[in-house]
Amino acid sequence: xxxxxxVMPVFELFQPTTVEDTVALLDQYDKDAWVLAxxxxxxxxxxxxxxxxxxxxxxxxxxxxxxxxxxxxxxLEIGAATTLTDLANxxxxxxxxxxxxxxxxxxxxxxxxxxxxxxxxxxQDTRCxxxxxxxxxxxxxGNICYADTPSxxxxxxxxxxxxxxxxxxxxxxxxxxxxxxxxxxxxxxxGERVVNAENYFIGPSTDIMRMTVLRPGExxxxxRVPATWANAEFYFEKVRERLVWDFxxxxxxxxxxxxxxxxxxSRIVVNAVAAHPMRLTTVENAIAGKPxxxxxxxxxxxxxxxxxxxxxxxxxxxxxVRNLVKRAIRGGPRA
Amino acid sequence: MxxxxxxxxxxPWGEDTLIHAQWGLVYVAFAFGLGFMVAHxxxxxxxxxxxxxxxxxxxxxxAARVPARVPRHxxxxxxxxxxxxxxxxxLLGTAxxxxxxxxxxxxxxxxxxxxxxxxxxxxxxxxxxxWLDFWSIWLNKEDAREAMTRLKRAxxxxxxxxxxxxxxxxxxxxxxxxxxxxxxxxxxxGLFMLNRVETPLFTRNPYLFSDTTWGxxxxxxxxxxxxxxxxxxAHIYFAIRPEKLWITKGMVFGDISREEFLHHxxxxxxxxxxxxxxxxxxxxx
Numbered sequence: 001x002x003x004x005x006x007v008m009p010v011f012e013l014f015q016p017t018t019v020e021d022t023v024a025l026l027d028q029y030d031k032d033a034w035v036l037a038x039x040x041x042x043x044x045x046x047x048x049x050x051x052x053x054x055x056x057x058x059x060x061x062x063x064x065x066x067x068x069x070x071x072x073x074x075x076l077e078i079g080a081a082t083t084l085t086d087l088a089n090x091x092x093x094x095x096x097x098x099x100x101x102x103x104x105x106x107x108x109x110x111x112x113x114x115x116x117x118x119x120x121x122x123x124q125d126t127r128c129x130x131x132x133x134x135x136x137x138x139x140x141x142g143n144i145c146y147a148d149t150p151s152x153x154x155x156x157x158x159x160x161x162x163x164x165x166x167x168x169x170x171x172x173x174x175x176x177x178x179x180x181x182x183x184x185x186x187x188x189x190x191g192e193r194v195v196n197a198e199n200y201f202i203g204p205s206t207d208i209m210r211m212t213v214l215r216p217g218e219x220x221x222x223x224r225v226p227a228t229w230a231n232a233e234f235y236f237e238k239v240r241e242r243l244v245w246d247f248x249x250x251x252x253x254x255x256x257x258x259x260x261x262x263x264x265x266s267r268i269v270v271n272a273v274a275a276h277p278m279r280l281t282t283v284e285n286a287i288a289g290k291p292x293x294x295x296x297x298x299x300x301x302x303x304x305x306x307x308x309x310x311x312x313x314x315x316x317x318x319x320x321v322r323n324l325v326k327r328a329i330r331g332g333p334r335a
Numbered sequence: 336m337x338x339x340x341x342x343x344x345x346x347p348w349g350e351d352t353l354i355h356a357q358w359g360l361v362y363v364a365f366a367f368g369l370g371f372m373v374a375h376x377x378x379x380x381x382x383x384x385x386x387x388x389x390x391x392x393x394x395x396x397x398a399a400r401v402p403a404r405v406p407r408h409x410x411x412x413x414x415x416x417x418x419x420x421x422x423x424x425x426l427l428g429t430a431x432x433x434x435x436x437x438x439x440x441x442x443x444x445x446x447x448x449x450x451x452x453x454x455x456x457x458x459x460x461x462x463x464x465x466w467l468d469f470w471s472i473w474l475n476k477e478d479a480r481e482a483m484t485r486l487k488r489a490x491x492x493x494x495x496x497x498x499x500x501x502x503x504x505x506x507x508x509x510x511x512x513x514x515x516x517x518x519x520x521x522x523x524x525g526l527f528m529l530n531r532v533e534t535p536l537f538t539r540n541p542y543l544f545s546d547t548t549w550g551x552x553x554x555x556x557x558x559x560x561x562x563x564x565x566x567x568x569a570h571i572y573f574a575i576r577p578e579k580l581w582i583t584k585g586m587v588f589g590d591i592s593r594e595e596f597l598h599h600x601x602x603x604x605x606x607x608x609x610x611x612x613x614x615x616x617x618x619x620x
Contacts, residue, residue, distance in 0.1 A: 136344025142354045143553045144531070146347060149541050163442060164532055205440035207433070 008046040015058045019187060022062055023219055027189035029055040031216040036060075037081055038116040040108075041124040050134035065119075065221060068092055074227035080119030080220045084173070085110070087118055097225055099234035099253055103176035106238045109245040119220045122174045122184075122200070123212050126167035126275065127247055128157065138165045138208050147311075154311040156249060159318060160274040163205035166311060168272045172238055174201060175253035175269035175277045180229050185222040186214065197223070201276035211275065229255045229267065235328040239320060248272040250320045254328035256292070263287050263296070268328055270304070270321055280304050283325060297329035341554050346546045353550025356557030358434045364561045368568025375572070385488035391496045397602040405596045405607055407502075407585040412467070415459045416586055422452040427564055442532055449525045456518060471502050471605075474512055478505035501604035513566055520559035524552040 011034070016022045026033050034053035036042050037060075045051035059065055065081035068090045076092060087093055088105035107113055107121060125132075126139070128147055136142030147154045148166045157166040174197070182197040200212055214220060232255040240246040251271050257264040266284045271277040283300045290296040301322040308318050327333055344354040408416070425448035429441040463469050482505050487494040503511070530540050531549075544552070574583045581599075585591045596607075 130347075133347075134345065135347050136352075136354055140344070141342065142344045143549060144541055144546075148539075162533070163440070202438070205442065207438040 008043070009049055009052045011046075011053055011056045013056050013058060015061045017061045017063070019062060019064045019219070019221055022057060022059065023187050023189055023217075025055070025057050026217045026219055029057075033057055033216070035219060037120040038083070038112075040112055040116050041120060044132065045125075048132070048134060050132065059117075071224060071226075074230070076225040078118055078223045078225065080222055081117045082119075084113040084116045084118060084121060087173075088113065096227075096230040097180060097234075099179060099232075099236050099255060100173065100176045100225065102234070102236040103172045103238075103251075103253060106236070106251075107172045108247075112245070118173055118223060122171050122177065122197075122223075123214060123220055124171060125211060127170045128165075128167035129153075131165075131167060138204070139167060141209060150312070152311070153313065155313040155316075156247070156272070157311055157314055158274050159308040159310050159314060159321070160278055161203050161205070161276070162274070162309065162311075163203060163208070165204040165208050165275065167204075167275055169201060169211060169274070169276050170247040170272060171277070172248060172251055172271070175251055175271040176236060177223060177225070178269045178277050178279055179234075179253040179255045179267045180225050181267060183224040183226070184220055185224060186218050187221045188215075188218045192221075194224070198277075198279055203275045229257075232257050233331060235331055237324055237327060239324065250317055250324055252321075252324040252328050256329070256331075258292050261291050261293075263290055263292050263329075268300075268304075268325065270324065273308075273317055273321060280325065282306070287329065292329065292331075294330070294334075297326040300329045301326040340558065350546070352546045353554050355550075355553040356561060358557075360558070360561045361431045361434045361564060364564035365568070367565045368572075371565070371569055372572045382489065383491065385491075385496075388496045390499045393499055393597065393601050394603050398597050401593050401596055401602055401607055403593050404590045405593065406590045408589050409466075410589065411462055413586060413589055415455050415462065418455045419452060419459070422448045422455065423563070423567060426452060427560070427567060430560055431564060446525075446529055446532060446534060449522075449529075453522055453526065456522065468502070472508055472511050474505065474508045478508055481505050498604065499601035500599060501601065504599070510566070510570065514563075517559040517563050517566065520555045521563070524556040524559075527552055528556060 014025050016025060026035070032054040034042065034051070034056050036056050036058045042056075059081050062081060064079070066079045066086075067082060068076055068078050068087065070092060071077045076097065078087065078093075084104045084107050088101045090101070093101045093104075104113065104118070104121075107116060128137075128139070130146035130152070131137050131139045134140070135146055137147075138145050145165050146152060147157050148162065148164075154166060156168065158168050177197040180197075184195045184197055184200045186193050186195060195213055202210060202213055235252070235254045235256075238248045238251040240248055248271060250273055252268070253271075254266060254268040256266045266287060268280045268283055269277050270280065280300075280303075283303045286303055287296050287300050290299075304325040305318045305322045308321070310318060338357075340357055340360070342354040342357055343351050346352045426445060429445040429448065432439070433441055463472075481497045484494045484497045488496075500507075527543065529536065530543050533539060541549075573579050574586075581591060581595045585595075596602075596605075
């Protein structure tokens, strides 16, 4: 049961200034270490005392993890600790990757975007309240999903790919990064590995206790956005209960290449419908070479919800996904 | 709350509830299995052998009537064994690999293998009850006496050489008993746990039992499953030991040679029907 305390449990705080020192600390303390970026996920856990770590490694002093710069291939390299406000307002991002700036600009509230980081936004834990309340559900190492019981409150939960746990990924920037075919750069004492954004997120069937491929000792240092989808026709829409300071009920991010009214290629991703952002490859394949019109949009919407399995209270997500995908193809609501 | 054997958690009513076995025990089971292999190998190699004959002589008249090839396991029995082995290895692999750090979609493979094991066990029970000598695999007083005799001799004490085995030596029977006990713990609990995951078989019902009852089931399933890791390692170890390979071959090809029979078995304890020598399946196997 969540109990709010006046103070967080005791931990040892490290404030490294270089990526190398950070990685060395994470290697040294391994599972006992917690990475603190903007703190917006961290402090909930700590104040509720539902997660505790012996060591906290604060990234705020690591300048090497901040900023947006142009990569050699014409794409972008974004430091994982770049704030969402900086990302949303950055000229390079707005100019060629408006999808990402739009997504970043819709995260939570201005104050949170000032503090929150891109790395934190994509790596945050799920917001399932049963899980975050500290009960020992599957995701917390237990043997039940309290959100998937006959009397559960599961309006915000998954309609796809549930596997014991029905929690969803709440990130707004994650689907945009997948739509842009971004790559996540991960450092550890063993070196660097680069993972496609699409493969960075994992569902409960792979590992029920993690949302991403990040392992103890690893640090997400940068996100590379290739030039492949620069200046494509983008669409991002986030549906939420209130217009600010809220997580998505569903969001959609798409990048389309259209020529002569025909869709040449696309990447379409929805989030908050599964434990990981879902790239709709079936839809992408189906609309390739089709005219960008209402008929194609309807077909895409119908395809997008195939295989959806609603829980007791989230059936509304099916028409929501269907219509958001339609809009993504059209480029907005019906005129 | 944690302890060496089980993991506790807190349910929404604030009650402490059993969650599952401590997964760290998987490492203990692997260590036990490997330790057992090393200890047994050293025992066989270096422990002083008892003086005198290893086993008591058999009845020569009955031994003379043993055919050249003795059917040991029928095709049906061998099929069961290998299906069970495949499903057991799949179950142990899918259950322990995530604990050891290999993450994949294991649940579906696990429950399908569990169902295959269950069906094969049901088949085995029916087959053994009506077509085989049901009691030949169960421990009896004679096995207990023989075990004591062997222990005394191994410890250097004076004891008569034990008789050769019936169809199943007492250590085979011990192993079978251990497997039966762990199956009794894992199979019924596993079938109930199917209610907690998404399958095409029936609608999920996580409220079928109380948290406490579910907790006990998960613990039983987990502890017995972890025990099976050690038992399986030991089984594979014996299956590939040079002096036991004849048994493994028997499980592959179905029969053993006359020499192997007479070396290891007492024709008075494993009665081979020789009225039609060599006829597979003619005797009670």
